[in-house]
Amino acid sequence: MIKEAELVEQLKSEQHKDKAFGTLMSLYKERLYWHIRHIVKSHDDTDDVLQNTFIKVYRNINHFKGDSKLFSWMYRIATNESITFINKRAKQLQVSSEEVKKLAITNLSADVYFEGKTIQLKLQKAIATLPEKQQLIFNMKYFQDLKYKEISEILEITEGGLKASYHIAVKKIEAYLTNN
Amino acid sequence: MKNKKLHHIKSTGFKIPEDYFESLESKVFSKTGQPSILSGHDSGFTVPKQYFETIEQAVISRIEDKPATKVRSLFTKKAVFYASSIAATIILLLNLSIFDKTPTFDTLTTETVEDYLIDENVSSYEIASLLLEEELETGMTLNVDDDALEAYLLEHADIETLMIE
Structure with missing residues (x-):
């Protein structure tokens, strides 16, 4: 390569x-x-x-x-x-x-x-409730499986901050999925 | 002796699988109540067939079509419209009398002055008021040909009036 x-x-x-x-x-x-x-x-x-x-x-x-x-x-x-x-x-x-x-x-x-089931549509709705930066982080980590280091370079934020943001995003999505 | 050896053992010897920390959260996340969606990471989005085979050509043809910088034509419809409007306005102004020079006294013909005095009913007293007394006394001389004077008096003057004066 x-x-x-x-x-x-x-x-x-x-x-x-x-x-x-x-x-x-x-x-x-x-x-x-x-x-x-x-x-x-x-x-x-x-x-x-x-x-x-x-x-x-x-x-x-x-x-x-x-x-x-x-x-x-x-x-x-x-x-x-x-x-x-x-x-x-x-x-x-x-x-x-x-x-x-x-x-x-x-x-x-x-x-x-879009061939997602109801639950996938619900997940998209849950993501949409997040602030813009958290949406980006969640999508990059969860769906694209990028490494924290890579996301950190792309978004120009520290790995520590990134991990915290991802953790918060996950919690918010879990809460949304449970309550809706 | 034992202590000396201990100082040289810096590593614990434990190892973790590669990318373990990267995948840890996903593993934990998948066990928190939504395993059906969160374990597969399938967003549900799909792509048209052959899309990824054609995208490169689509980009290349757009690069070839488009110049690097936008070229602005000097002769856009708007520019032509504005230029035509300005030209038409200038031509119109030139044809209007506003640019005509004010006529000087020298350019006026005697007939024009005569017509003006008749039309405007300017009396002899008004004309006299425009002249200074000195001009009336010294400067005003009539260089009229005798024959012309005679002809004028015969045509216009009232003999009786002249006799009274």
Whole structure:
């Protein structure tokens, strides 16, 4: 497997950029897809955001300084793109971004690309009650099974704070599922 | 001797399975009353068939289609509209008399002045009031040809009035 530093170097060179970008997409497309999908919920919206994310990565790779890992840099772009997408949708519909998220959950029951049972829908509703940062942490840890260290790099928060947030999120979800 | 050896034993010798702490919470979580959903970590979301095979091409074609920076055309509909409006306004203003120069006394023809005096009913006293006394006494000389004067008097003047004056 190609080393990250080597891949970054190739992405920055005019000669190898396109080939390296293909490799990059193959490596991260599924992980980034699921990361975005858990934020925006619908497949079509996820597709839009994922494409925008990769285009942004392609255009801005020269600005990647290497202070963090390429992986966490891309996750950050995906997270920002997803949040921007929700905010834009909220502006279009003239409602708050919380309303947009609630609407996305409501639409899940009619979504052909959601085959979850009642309990999974309930879990999504429970996640939606969490603050934005806790939602991100829960989704990344629980569904994507990312390591605390990785999440810490992506969200730029300490591992200690991250663990505490995840623990609180789990407690809140348990309470929601028990009471509803 | 025993104590010396003890100082060199820094490790406890216990080991844990790899990623044990990473998976511990999930294991505990799955036993807290919701094992059916929490153990599988299945979100219920699905993806259209072949989606991951086509996404790369979709991104590449968008990169190829779009220039790196947005190019703004100078001739947008809005710009053309504004430019046309400005041009039309300038032409209109040029055609209006507001830019006409105020006529000077020299450019006026005698007929124009004559017509003005007749139309506006300006009396001889009003004209005289515009002139200074000195001008009336010294500067005002009539260089009228005798024949022209005679012709004028024959056409316009009332002999009787002249005789009285």
